[in-house]
Every structure is written in C-alpha cells, then in structure tokens.
Amino acid sequence: MTxxxxxxxxxxxxxxDINRYSAAIRSGDLLFVSGQVGSREDGSPEPDxxxxxELAFANLRKVLAAAGASFGxxxxxxxxxxxxxxxxGIVKEVRFREIGEAPYPNWTAVGVTWLSGFDFEIKVIARLPQATSA
Incomplete structure (x- = not known):
C-alpha cells in the first residue's frame, strides 16, 4: 500500500490530531480535502x-494553499x-465571492441533520497545478 x-x-x-484525520491527502496530481467547517481557532463552531x-471557505483556502493549490x-x-x-442564499453569496469566474467546478449540495455542532461543511477535490521547470 502506498x-x-x-x-x-x-x-x-x-x-x-485530536480527531485523527488529515486535512487533505495528495494522490498523484489530485488533492482530496476533508470536510471543512466554520470553526474558530479553538475548533469551536462560529455561531453566526x-x-x-466564510470561515469554512477560509479554512478550505488554507488547506488548498498548503498543497500549492487554490480555488481555481x-x-x-x-x-x-x-x-x-x-x-x-447565504451559501451562494459566499460561494460566488470565493470560487471566482467560470468555468465553475461541479457542485453537489446535501441536506443533513447533524454536523457535530456546525451548520455547514464543504469538501472538495482539486487537481494540483503542475510544477513548471525553467
């Protein structure tokens, strides 16, 4: 196993570490990002x-950046x-600000009854940019 x-x-x-999972796993040129929630620095849910x-998208942005990727x-x-x-409606407004111009990624929205104290979670798959050599 790799x-x-x-x-x-x-x-x-x-x-x-506390919850025993990785923020993301790189596999070849793909990045599989775990669900990101709007947690504050201590891990607690943002009540607003x-x-x-916005925090969920910010946390996602940080994970993508750690792998050398972006929302694009x-x-x-x-x-x-x-x-x-x-x-x-609120999710769409934040999403439009964060995701940028077309072409947009495909998107699936799922209604759930429990998110461990949170009301929104986002997970993504990204294709990592190819390193260019000079």
Missing part, C-alpha cells in the same frame, strides 16, 4: 451562520447543510 501524503495547514495540526460559511484548481465540491431551504 503511504498517504497528508497535507495540513499551518497552525491547525492539533485539531486534526454567514461567518461560519477545484474540480469537485460537495457541501452539507443542516437547513438548506433557509441557508442556501
């Missing part, structure tokens, strides 16, 4: 929903929502 190439953003390793979504490299997105009917 050893997992785990990716962690700076400063949050302890939160992943819009800020929670994302090809697949799955989001989880505890109350999609009332939350989706």
């Amino acid at each position: 050893k997992r190439d785990a990716i962690f953003p700076a400063g949050r390793q302890a939160l992943y 929903f819009e800020k929670q979504v 490299d994302v090809v697949d997105v799955t989001t989880f929502h505890t109350d999609p009917a009332t939350q989706f």
Whole structure:
C-alpha cells in the first residue's frame, strides 16, 4: 500500500490530531480535502451562520494553499447543510465571492441533520497545478 501524503495547514495540526484525520491527502496530481467547517481557532463552531460559511471557505483556502493549490484548481465540491431551504442564499453569496469566474467546478449540495455542532461543511477535490521547470 502506498503511504498517504497528508497535507495540513499551518497552525491547525492539533485539531486534526485530536480527531485523527488529515486535512487533505495528495494522490498523484489530485488533492482530496476533508470536510471543512466554520470553526474558530479553538475548533469551536462560529455561531453566526454567514461567518461560519466564510470561515469554512477560509479554512478550505488554507488547506488548498498548503498543497500549492487554490480555488481555481477545484474540480469537485460537495457541501452539507443542516437547513438548506433557509441557508442556501447565504451559501451562494459566499460561494460566488470565493470560487471566482467560470468555468465553475461541479457542485453537489446535501441536506443533513447533524454536523457535530456546525451548520455547514464543504469538501472538495482539486487537481494540483503542475510544477513548471525553467
């Protein structure tokens, strides 16, 4: 079995160690990012929903950056929502600010009943940029 190439953003390793999972796994030129939530520095949920979504995207951005990627490299997105009917407008606003111009990644939104105290979670798959040699 090939050893997992785990990716962690700076400063949050302890939160992943406590829960025993990796922020992302690099496999060839693909990056599989674990679900990111709107947690504050101590790992607790941000109570304001819009800020929670913004923090989830910020945490995702940090994981992507740790692997040398950005939102422009994302090809697949799955989001989880505890109350999609009332939350989706806010999620769309934040998403449009973060994801950028077309072509957009494909997107699947799933309504769920439990996210460990959070109301939004986002996970992605990204194709890592190829290193260019001079």
